[in-house]
Amino acid sequence: MSTRQIDPNRISEDFWREGFVHLPAFFDAASMDHLNGLIENHFGQNPAFEHSDEFIEKSATEVVPWFPQREGVGDFDEVENDADFRAITQAILDDGWESQYCMVMFSKAGTSGQAWHQDCPPEGSFYNLNRLVYTSDIVDEIGGQVVVKPRSHKAGELTPGDPHGDMAGQVVLSPKKGDVLFLHGFCWHRVLPIKRRHRFSTNFRSASAGAPEDLTDICVYRNMRFQFSTSEVVVDRTAANGV
Numbered sequence: 409m410s411t412r413q414i415d416p417n418r419i420s421e422d423f424w425r426e427g428f429v430h431l432p433a434f435f436d437a438a439s440m441d442h443l444n445g446l447i448e449n450h451f452g453q454n455p456a457f458e459h460s461d462e463f464i465e466k467s468a469t470e471v472v473p474w475f476p477q478r479e480g481v482g483d484f485d486e487v488e489n490d491a492d493f494r495a496i497t498q499a500i501l502d503d504g505w506e507s508q509y510c511m512v513m514f515s516k517a518g519t520s521g522q523a524w525h526q527d528c529p530p531e532g533s534f535y536n537l538n539r540l541v542y543t544s545d546i547v548d549e550i551g552g553q554v555v556v557k558p559r560s561h562k563a564g565e566l567t568p569g570d571p572h573g574d575m576a577g578q579v580v581l582s583p584k585k586g587d588v589l590f591l592h593g594f595c596w597h598r599v600l601p602i603k604r605r606h607r608f609s610t611n612f613r614s615a616s617a618g619a620p621e622d623l624t625d626i627c628v629y630r631n632m633r634f635q636f637s638t639s640e641v642v643v644d645r646t647a648a649n650g651v
């Protein structure tokens with residue numbers, strides 16, 4: 409039985425108003441330490457980047473993904489199957505929602521984090537729900553804070569502009585070990601540069617009923633739309649950017 413005091417409907421209301429909800433101390437430290445150890449082991453200290461140089465340069469995004477469940481690592485299932493975690497997801501996405509995958513994202517010290525983006529094009533009727541779990545603290549000395557623009561999930565396409573520039577109204581979040589961040593895929597967000605050590609987040613991505621599997625294949629940045637499956641810039645937005 410869970411000892412958490414949560415009201416999934418209230419959380420869902422906050423989520424739909426703001427485009428995100430940050431829930432502190434949701435998972436206990438011992439299970440987070442266990443997952444964090446697996447992640448550290450998997451990546452070692454210096455993993456290779458899988459993306460092309462063009463992507464890294466244009467997107468100003470440097471992350472290395474890992475899909476543990478696809479490799480038969482079952483330890484992450486406990487988070488995914490947590491009853492409260494699922495109840496909140498159900499309240500937000502309603503019947504028919506599905507888990508897409510569990511993706512750990514690794515960033516090395518000295519890398520640029522992630523530029524402003526939307527995980528999928530906002531003109532479609534489907535969207536992804538990021539369910540980000542933090543297995544270690546995101547602290548100012550290390551960097552890698554998550555920046556969100558509240559209510560932007562209803563504001564249409566991310567505006568062109570400086571990929572990493574500050575935006576009016578932005579909120580900087582520093583999730584701690586065991587925190588969960590529910591984040592709408594249309595909500596404008598970025599990750600600040602990683603100054604020291606390395607940084608992880610683990611995303612139990614899900615989507616509403618009927619969403620296609622390749623929903624997040626095209627990501628919207630301030631200077632382009634990028635398609636991961638083909639490694640192509642499908643829309644160049646630099647003219648609109650004035651850059």
Ligand SMILES: O=C(O)CCC(=O)C(=O)O
Pocket residue numbers: 513522527538540554597599608609611
């Ligand atoms: O790593 C994070 O904290 C945010 C990652 C992100 O942009 C996403 O999961 O869509």
Ligand SMILES: [Fe+2]
Pocket residue numbers: 525526527597
């Ligand atoms: Fe994202």
